[in-house]
Amino acid sequence: MTWNISDKELGALLDQMTLEEKTTLVTGHGLWRTSANYRLNIPEILMTDGTYGVRYSIEQIDGPQDSDSQLASFLSVVNADLSRGVEGAFGSTRPATCFPNGSSFACSWDVGLAHELGEALADECQAFGVNILLGPGINIRRTPLAGRSYEYYSEDPILSGEIAAAVINGMQKNGVGASLKHFACNNSEVQRTTMSSVVEERALREIYLAGFERAIRKSNPWTVMSSYNRLNDVQAAENRWLLTDVLREEWGYDGVVVSDWHGIKDRAASMNAGNDLDMPESAARRQELLEAVKDGRVSAKALDRSCLRILKLIRTARNGLRTNITADFRKHHALSQRMAVESIVLLRNQAGLLPLDGTKLQRIAVVGAAAREPVIQGSGCATTRPTEVDIPLDEIRRLAPGATVTFNVVSDFAPDSAGEQAALTNIDAADVALFFGNTEVGYDGEGSDRTDLNLHDGQDELIDRLSRRNGRFAVILATPDAVAMPWVNQTAAVLAMFFGGQGAGRAVAEVLFGVHNPCGKLTVTFPVKLEDTPGFLTYPGENNRHIYSEGIHVGYRSYDKRKLAPQFPFGFGLSYTTFDYSNIEIDLHSIDEADTFTVSFDVTNTGKRAGKEIAQIYSRPHNPRLIRPLRELKGFVKFELQPGETKRVEVTIEARDLRYYDCDHRRWLLDAGKLTIEVAASSRDIRLERTIDVEAPALPSSILTVESQPATVLEQEFARKRFGAFLKEQLDLDDEETVKLLEYCGGSFLGIYNTVAWVAGDKISKDAMAAFLDSLNREMGRAIGKAA
Template identity: 85%
Template sequence: MTWNISDKELGQLVEQMTLEEKVAMVSGYGLWRTAANYRLNIPEVLMTDGTYGVRYSIEQIDGPQDSDSQLAAFLGVVNADLSRGVEGAFGSTRPATCFPNGSSFACSWDVGLARELGEALAAECQAFGVNILLGPGINIRRTPLAGRSYEYYSEDPVVTGEIAAAVINGMQENGVGASLKHFACNNSEVQRTTMSSVVEERALREIYLAGFERAIRKSDPWTVMSSYNRLNDVQAAENHWLLTEVLRDDWGYDGVVVSDWHGIKDRPASLNAGNDLDMPESGARKQELLEAVEAGRVPIEVLDRSCLRMLKLVRVARNNIKPNATADHKKHHYLSQRMAAESIVLLRNEGALLPLDAGKLRKIALIGAAATVPVIQGSGCATTRPTEVDIPLAEIRLMAPGAEIGFHAVSDFEAGSSTEAAALAAVDGADVVLFFGNTEVGYDGEGSDRTHLNLHDGQDELIQRLSQRNGKLVVILATPDAVVMPWIDRTAAVLAAFFGGQGAGHAVAQVLFGKQNPCGKLTVTFPAQLEDTPGFLTYPGENNRHIYSEGIHVGYRSYDKRKLAPLFPFGFGLSYTSFEYANIAIDTDTIDASSAFKVSFDVTNTGSVAGKEIAQIYARPHAPRLIRPVRELKGFAKVALQPGETKRVEVTIEARDLRYYDPDHRQWLLDAGNLTIEVAASSRDIRLEAVLHAQVPALPSSILNVESQPYLVLEQEFARKRFGIFLKQQLGLDDEETEKMLEYCGGSFLGIYNTVAWVAGDKISKIDMAAFLDNLNKEMGMAIGNAA
């Protein structure tokens, strides 16, 4: 079962392969396997989908492996109708734990719990004989409409990268490889295989790639999966800049890049770009690659390198197999419940309606189909057939055994229907009304974006109507991402569970009745209306191009910059207790590009019940050289506190995370001068702050050339001093004359060369001026540092 083989022997295997065998090595076998080579005793590797659960399709994995059968099975999953229920859509899928989806679980901000998730996923993979699980998915949630938002963690790359790294480490330390996906800018499902995400490089580096870089640096996933979409008009699976220049050259990644399923359109181009493995098997693409190698369009060295990467992947996968492994599904169900409970966000709690006191409740009215058929996950390739499902109605009955609990569907309230009067009477007579709301089941998922941010099937209108009849209305939401809430001001309490997995029903009941103090916080901004979202004017694109017009101002960065009030801000979440922050300290006053520093502060539980607080660390630059967000998240900590307890919290921040990317300099730079470190309860609730000084040379606002206006050369002391020395030497000036020349230059609107030439004639050539400025640019770039 194991495959103990040295690096030298792996290289010899590549040398022994025929061209056809090499092509097979970098191509799938069927839908979910790599190709075994029986002549050379090279075993296969089995992979399957799952960002929050293991989707083991019996027909696809254990059934016929011919291309027609496999394609039909694959399309059946992608296009599955979840409105028929998970078992109806995936009846031949082995049961596995359906953990909270990414948009839900990330609201826990719990890195330790993320590692536990990875460990549990690995255990179930080992029990199924799966070597690689195709996840986690970590694309930035740029728009709440995006169909796969439910799989992804956040609008912010720091939260995204930290959670992803922990999940990956939990998996791979237990012998199952991860496939970090979808690389990159898979932020919409509209024409997802042909649409080009048009993104400026700075936004790419600072927002859309940053979470991937962070996860890779902290976990080294066995594989990275290229995405379906085009990126800046080049197919992601064929994008040399993305897969080689950034992923491998800049980040040092040397694992396998695998395509999304049928994501490659030009196989030779994809291999040349750095996409090693083509999935699933395609006879046409294998032939295309074979002919390209024979014709010299793909160098044999490129093919050999990918073959070697594949062999290393096979070795690590086979050597980590745990024979006769079993999974404790009951234990994992409890984990699913705990994850859901840690992730639920309390958005509103007027009059402290929650937690409910079961002993004082006589009648409880439950409304909405999700109370009896819970909406626990999105649709698509990640969908898991759960081992069991907690039903909210049943869980609430357990929590309040002495209360009369009635249930009504939304349709029961249809005006003029035979059920309307009884349903309204139940609402009128209830001590509390629990409304289980959701978005459209089966539509929120892979293959299609949502078309609006409202709840499904007239639910918004019904909530408004019911709120006028009973002031003790609690809305429990099961949604993939943000929704609008036109009824929010009339509703007493709101819980956001997102897609909370198979244990969400139990978790919701625990939170409602105070057995669990809600501690989740939002990892995206909730807009007041769709039109407020940062990319609204250019979504979803046209003519196969989707321009990311907001640039770096994604999510809360945009709301802050525009001073626009969101419905709920990034990082927001209420508790049944209260917290105070005090005594911020930073262990240094100054930093440079290679520094790390510690932010410490006290958090006190000032309420009467135990709770957990998620403290967030933001950085706010004072005088940024380029346009930057008002503040950006740089770290966080989750702290558990008993009533009256105070804990000292310490968060380490690396200066590399304070940098911005300058496309002209083509490097990461640290702004010179002061910045404020903020400790916050949310992006709009800053509790503490302290000033830090970045002691690096200040750069001009743009790269200098002979046409640059002179003030750009003179605005920073470093450049001004060098320019003065240059003029003094070239023109034979004394100190006083040099200073007068600098003052003269500072008042000119001409380019720097023409300004000097106007008074100095040909004493300085344009070539010499250009050479000086080029060297000055390099000198300043080196001085400011580029921390790796």
């Protein structure tokens, strides 16, 4: 079972392999395995899908492995119609725990819980003989329409990276590898294998790559999966800047890069870029690689490097196998319920409608098919056949045993239909009405983006209509991402479950009836309407290019900068109790790039119920050198308080996380000056703040050239003094004359050379000015290097 072999022995194996064997090793076998080499006793490893559950297809994994059968089976997955059910979509799939999907459980903001998820996924993988689970997925939820939003965590890279690292550590410490995906900018399903995500480098690094870097630094996943899309007009699987320059050389990653399934279009280009493993098996692409190595388009060294990485991966995976493991599905179902409880977000609760008292209610009207047939997950390769499913309607009846609970579907309320009057009577007579709403089942998933932010099948109109008849009206939403709520001010309460997994039915009922206090908070911003979303004007792209026009201002960063009120802000979530914040302290008054500091503060539960709070730490720069968001998340913590209890809370922040990326200097930089650290209950609910000093070189806003406007040279005292000294020496000026010339230069719109030449003629040559500015740039660059 295991494969105990040293690095030296791995090298010897590589030396014995023929070119054909090497190209076979870097090509998958069938849909889900690496290629074994029986001549050299190199075993295979098995991988399968699942960002929130283990999808083990018996036909695909245990059935015929010929290419025709495998391609047909693969296409049946990605083109599946979820409305036919999981069995219809995937054939005979082994039951496994369907945990809350990424967009749901990230709302728990609970890193410890994410680690438990990783442990549970590892147990089920071990029971099935799976070595690598293809997840987690952490692409930024740039638009709520994106088809795979339900798999992803957040619009913020720090939150995404922290949760992903915890999941990966939970898996890999228990012998199962992760595949961090999709690298990078897989933010839409529109023409997903041909569309180019056109993203400026600063936004790439600060937003779209930052979560990956964080997860890799904190968990070192065994594999990273390249994405389907093109990135800045280069296929992601063939993008050397992405896979080698950034991932390998800057971040130091030395695991295996695996392609998304059939994501490679040019095998030689992908190997040269650093994409090691081509999945699934493709005889055509294997032959392309073989010919490319023979004719020198791919070096033998590049092929050997990828082979050695894959051999090391096989060794790690085989040695992680645990025999005689039996997955405890009952325990994992309970974990799924607990995760759902921690993740449900209470968005509205007028007049304290919730929690409900099941002992006092006489009539409860439940509306919506999702109460009886819960929507627990999205559609696509991640879809998991659940071991069991909690039914919300049954759980409501369990918690209100003395009440009459009526149930109607949306079609019962069709005007002039036979059942309309009876259905309306149920609403009118109810002590409380509970509406279970959802987006279109089967359309929220891989292969297609949503076309709007509406609920399905006229539900928005019906919510508005029914909530006007009964003021005690609560809406429970099962959606992949944010939705519009044109009816929100008419309803008394709103809960967001997202896709809460197989235990969400019990979880939401127990939150509704106060068995648990809601404690989830949003990981994305909910817009009032689709037109408010940051990338609206350039979504979904055209001519195979999707321009990310909002740059670094993704999600809450954009709403803050535009002073645009969202429906619900990032980080928002209500509770059945209340929390007060006080007594902020920061252990350092001044920081530089190498520092780590601790923010501490008191939080008191001022209500009558025990509850959990999620405190968020944001940074707000005062006078940023380049354009910056108003504030950005830098840390968070979740904790529980009993009624009246006060807890001293601490959050540690690394100064490296306060940096921004300067594309001219090609460095991460800290702004010199003042920085405010904010303690918040959400991005729009700042409770405490403290200002600290940042020690860093004070730089002009851009690299200086002879065409730079003089104000750019003069804006920082360091550069101003050097420039004044240069003019004084070159033009033989006294101090007063130098000051006056600097003042004159400061008001010019011309380039710095032309400005000086206008009054000094040819006394300073353009070459001399350029040489001075180059030396000044180098001097400032050295200052940056010392600070780093």
